[in-house]
Amino acid sequence: MTSSNDAPSSWGVLATQAMVASGHPLAAAAARDMLRAGGSAVDAAIAADAVMGVVEPMATGVGGDLMAMLVQPDGTVLAYNGSGRAPQALDLDAVRALPQGRIPERHVLSVTTPGAVRGWSDLHARHGRLPLARLLAPAIEAARHGYPLGAVAAREWAWFDGVLHADPVTAALYRAGRPPQAGERLSNPALASVLAAIAEGGAAAFYEGAPARAAAAACRARGGVLAAADFARHAGEFVTPLAARFRGLTIHECPPNTHGLAVLSALDELDALALEADDPATTLAAVEAMGRGLARAKATVADPAGNTVCTVVVDASGLAVTLMSSLFKRFGSGIGVAGCGFVLQNRGFGFAAPGQLNGAAPGRRPYHTVIPAAATCEGRFHAAFGVVGGAMQPQGHLQLLLRVAAQGMPLQQALDAPRWRLESARELAIEPGMPAALADALRAAGYAEPQGAGELGGRSDFGGAQAVLRLPDGLLAGASDRRKDGCALGL
Numbered sequence: 110m111t112s113s114n115d116a117p118s119s120w121g122v123l124a125t126q127a128m129v130a131s132g133h134p135l136a137a138a139a140a141r142d143m144l145r146a147g148g149s150a151v152d153a154a155i156a157a158d159a160v161m162g163v164v165e166p167m168a169t170g171v172g173g174d175l176m177a178m179l180v181q182p183d184g185t186v187l188a189y190n191g192s193g194r195a196p197q198a199l200d201l202d203a204v205r206a207l208p209q210g211r212i213p214e215r216h217v218l219s220v221t222t223p224g225a226v227r228g229w230s231d232l233h234a235r236h237g238r239l240p241l242a243r244l245l246a247p248a249i250e251a252a253r254h255g256y257p258l259g260a261v262a263a264r265e266w267a268w269f270d271g272v273l274h275a276d277p278v279t280a281a282l283y284r285a286g287r288p289p290q291a292g293e294r295l296s297n298p299a300l301a302s303v304l305a306a307i308a309e310g311g312a313a314a315f316y317e318g319a320p321a322r323a324a325a326a327a328c329r330a331r332g333g334v335l336a337a338a339d340f341a342r343h344a345g346e347f348v349t350p351l352a353a354r355f356r357g358l359t360i361h362e363c364p365p366n367t368h369g370l371a372v373l374s375a376l377d378e379l380d381a382l383a384l385e386a387d388d389p390a391t392t393l394a395a396v397e398a399m400g401r402g403l404a405r406a407k408a409t410v411a412d413p414a415g416n417t418v419c420t421v422v423v424d425a426s427g428l429a430v431t432l433m434s435s436l437f438k439r440f441g442s443g444i445g446v447a448g449c450g451f452v453l454q455n456r457g458f459g460f461a462a463p464g465q466l467n468g469a470a471p472g473r474r475p476y477h478t479v480i481p482a483a484a485t486c487e488g489r490f491h492a493a494f495g496v497v498g499g500a501m502q503p504q505g506h507l508q509l510l511l512r513v514a515a516q517g518m519p520l521q522q523a524l525d526a527p528r529w530r531l532e533s534a535r536e537l538a539i540e541p542g543m544p545a546a547l548a549d550a551l552r553a554a555g556y557a558e559p560q561g562a563g564e565l566g567g568r569s570d571f572g573g574a575q576a577v578l579r580l581p582d583g584l585l586a587g588a589s590d591r592r593k594d595g596c597a598l599g600l
Contacts, residue, residue: 118519118521119519119520119521119522120519120520120521120522120578120580120586120588121519121520121521121524121576121586121587121588121589121597122586122587122588122596122597122598122599123580123584123585123586123587123599124584124585124587124599124600125583125584125585125599125600126425126585126599126600127141127144127150127422127423127424127425127585127599127600128421128422128423128577128585128586128587128597128598128599128600129141129144129153129154129157129420129421129422129577129587129597129598129599130420130421130422130575130576130577130587130588130589130595130596130597130598131157131161131418131419131420131421131575131589131595131596132161132165132168132418132419132420132497132573132575132589132593132594132595133160133161133164133165133259133262133593133594133595134594134595134596135160135164135247135251135256136156136157136158136160136161136164136420136595137157137589137595137596137597137598138247138598139153139156139157139159139160139247139248140153140154140156140157140420140422140598141153141598141599141600142156142247143156143239143243143244144422144424144425144600145600146239146243147238147239148237148238148239148243148244148424149236149237149238149239149424149426149428150236150422150423150424150426150428150429150430151179151232151233151235151236151237151422151428151430151432152233152236152237152238152239152243152244153420153422153424154177154232154420154421154422154430154432155229155232155233155237155241155244155245155432156244156245156247156248157420157422157432158175158225158229158418158420158432158434159229159244159245159247159248159304160247160248160251161418161420161434162225162248162300162434162451163248163251163252163256163297163300164251164256164258164259164262165259165262165418165594166283166297166440166451166452167262167265167266167269167416167436167439167440168262168265168416168417168418168435168436168439168497169225169417169418169434169435169436170225170300170434170436170451170452171223171225171226171300171303171304171307171315171320171451172223172225172324172436172441172446172451172452172453172454173223173224173225173434173435173436173437173441173454174191174192174193174221174223174224174225174228174434174435174437174454174456174477174479175189175191175224175225175227175228175229175345175432175433175434176188176189176190176191176192176228176363176367176432176433176434176477176479176480176481177189177191177228177232177430177431177432177433177481178350178361178363178430178431178481178482178483178493179232179236179428179429179430179483180361180428180429180430180483180485180490180493181427181428182426182427182428184485184488184489184490186350186352186361186483186485187347187348187349187350188347188348188349188350188361188363188364188481189228189231189232189345189346189347189348190345190346190347190348190363190364190366190367191224191225191227191228191231191345192221192224192345192366192367192456192474192475192477192479193221193222193223193224193343193454193456193474194221194222194339194343194472194473194474195221195457195460195469195470195471195472195473195474195475196220196221196222196333196334196335196336196339196471196472197336197338197339197342197471197472198334198336198471199218199334199469199470199471200334201463201469201470201471203218204218204460204462204463204469205462205463209462210462210463211460211461211462211469212457212458212460212469213458214438214455214458215272215275215438215442215443215455215458216442216455216457216458217328217331217332217333217442217444218333218334218457218469219442219455219456219457219458220328220333220335220442220444220453220454220455220457221335221454221455221456221457221474221475222335222339222340222342222343223324223340223343223453223454224343224345225434226307226312226315226316227312227315227316227343227344227345228345228434229241229244229307229312230311230312231345231347232430232432235347236428236430241307241308241311242308242309245304245305245307245308246308248304249301249304249305249308251296252296252297252298252300252301252304252450253296253298253301254296255294255295255296256294256295256296257292257293257294258289258290258291258292258293258294258295259291259593259594260291260292260594261573261592261593261594262291262594263288263289263290263291263292263293264291265416265439266283266288266289267288268439269439269440270285270286270288272438272439272440272443273285273286273440273443274286275443276331276443276444276445277445278327278444278445278446278447279440279443279444279445279452280445281445282297282299282445282450282452283440297450298450299448299449299450300449300450300451301450302449302450303315303320303449303450303451306318306319306320315340316340316341316343317340317341319448319449320446320449321337321340321341322337323446323447323448323449324337324340324446324449324453325337325339325340326447327444327445327446327447327453328444328453331444333444335453348363348364349364350362350363350364350369350483351363351364351369351370351373352373353373353376353377354380355376355377355379355380355510355514355515356380356510356514356515357486357514358484358485358486358491358492358514359484359485359486360372360373360376360482360483360484360510361482361483361484361485362480362482362506363479363480363481363482366474366475366476366477367476367477367478367479367480368403368406368407368476368477368478368480368502368503369406369480369482369503370402370405370406371399371402371403371405371406371407371503372402372480372482372503372506372507372510373402374398374401374402374405374406375395375398375399375401375402375503375507376507376510378394378398378401378402379394379395379398379511379515382394384511384515384516385516386512386516386518387544387546389546389547389549389550389551390550391511392529392547392550392551393550393551393554395507395508395511396529396531396537396551396554396556398507399503399504399507399531400531400534402503402507403500403503403504403531404534406503407476416435416436416437416438416439416497416498416499416570417433417434417435417478417479417495417497417498417499417502418433418434418435418497419431419432419433419481419495419496419497419573419574419575420432420433420575421493421494421495421575421576421577421587422493422577423490423493423577423579423585425600427490429483429490429493429577430493431481431482431483431493431494431495431575432481433479433480433481433495433497434479435454435478435479435497436452436453436454436455437454437455437456437458437459437478437499438455438458440452441453441454441455442454442455443455456475456477457469457475458475459475459476459477459478460473460475460476461476478499478500478502479502480495480502480503480506481493481495482494482495482506484510484514490579491578491579492513492576492577492578492579493576493577494506494509494574494575494576494577495574495575495576496509496572496573496574496590497572497573497574497593498570498571498572498573499570500530500531500532501528501530501570501571501572502572504528504529504530504531504572505528505571505572505574508526508528508529509523509524509574509576512526513578519586520576520578520586520587520588521586521588523588524574524576524588524589524590524591525590525591526542527539527540527541527542527543527571528540528543528571528572529543529551530570530571530572532559533559535555535556535557536556536557536558536559536560537551537556537557537558537559538558538559538571539551539558540571571592572590572592573590573592573593573595574588574589574590575588575589575590575595575597576588577597585599587599
């Protein structure tokens with residue numbers, strides 16, 4: 110069956126052999142091209158992720174981290190943690206001297222070692238079929254010769270323009286004060302050169318080459334301590350996912366240092382309930398379970414809001430991958446790397462005060478919001494999915510699973526349905542379109558409307574999901590969230 114950008118049903122795009130769902134049409138097209146050329150799901154996901162770093166620079170890029178969840182053709186599930194660590198030279202006395210004894214969200218000490226490029230390399234080494242240079246070619250082309258800016262990306266670029274003014278490299282790179290319009294053609298030749306170097310020399314060209322030295326110099330100039338040696342030292346790891354049963358499925362989430370356990374904790378509470386779609390008690394129970402799950406997961410960490418991109422691919426062999434990468438906050442730390450066309454992430458904001466459970470420390474990984482996920486049924490692939498948006502990620506997982514696994518809602522319809530988002534223990538944002546009976550029940554239970562604090566200025570981020578599901582008849586259904594610029598494409 111041939112795929113179409115116009116979903117043939119409320120399930121989404123349908124295909125017989127392979128499927129990709131990603132956050133921009135160019136990324137989805139790059140992934141499908143790799144599948145057509147005989148590449149694996151991992152090849153396709155890497156190609157899409159590299160494109161996303163070009164076309165959605167406020168969300169991801171080579172200056173950020175990468176996480177992945179893989180379901181292999183035999184049903185074995187494995188997670189990949191590519192998150193970077195704090196610099197070895199991090200001075201805890203300097204951290205204690207900061208307000209509340211914590212690293213601020215866009216401080217130079219919030220910069221942790223980027224893990225995305227090493228993640229591409231590690232995943233490719235295990236599951237790649239095509240040369241890395243082939244995978245990065247679409248991203249290099251887009252960065253060198255230009256791409257049309259998506260409508261959602263343009264809106265976020267404008268919202269977060271204020272981040273771009275503090276650093277002169279970033280200001281010049283991303284046009285501080287002159288945010289581009291949707292459809293405007295943009296390019297990034299410096300980033301194209303970095304990607305071309307990686308295509309030729311692999312991850313070493315990034316972690317042991319000019320980008321690492323330039324990033325260290327950028328941090329040093331701002332009083333930071335990230336060093337080229339931190340880049341050379343970085344390593345990701347394949348790990349066993351956390352798992353829980355829900356409605357006959359096994360749900361797989363990334364283990365700490367992520368907050369994937371928040372999802373499993375909430376699902377465990379809810380599995381015994383009826384969970385009828387139109388019953389306000391279902392939504393209230395889900396919100397309350399999610400609140401307890403988030404509290405358990407984040408413990409001492411405050412405000413884990415962020416932005417991410419997600420690509421989900423299933424290939425004809427049955428290999429499935431959810432690949433997510435992120436700069437954390439929009440435009441990350443806001444610190445640009447001269448001559449390289451990217452900014453550095455600010456994952457160090459995820460640390461608590463030194464000495465606490467998740468306290469900042471040299472060489473330590475911070476609490477991480479990125480949680481690619483998958484579901485298996487009787488030991489075989491059932492679904493792969495991810496929801497971007499910091500603290501929205503586990504909340505989006507829960508709502509998606511309730512709708513699809515517990516209530517039988519078609520996939521695209523489940524992604525499009527209005528969402529709720531806990532902003533604090535008793536503050537709950539409700540997306541427009543939520544049925545009045547459900548919204549009224551939540552307000553009556555004491556959940557107040559958020560008061561609009563923070564960078565989003567009251568615009569709660571309800572995330573953006575990408576998902577692929579195996580239907581009972583064997584067809585693959587792919588769905589891409591209407592809240593983002595992406596699409597699903599199949600073979």
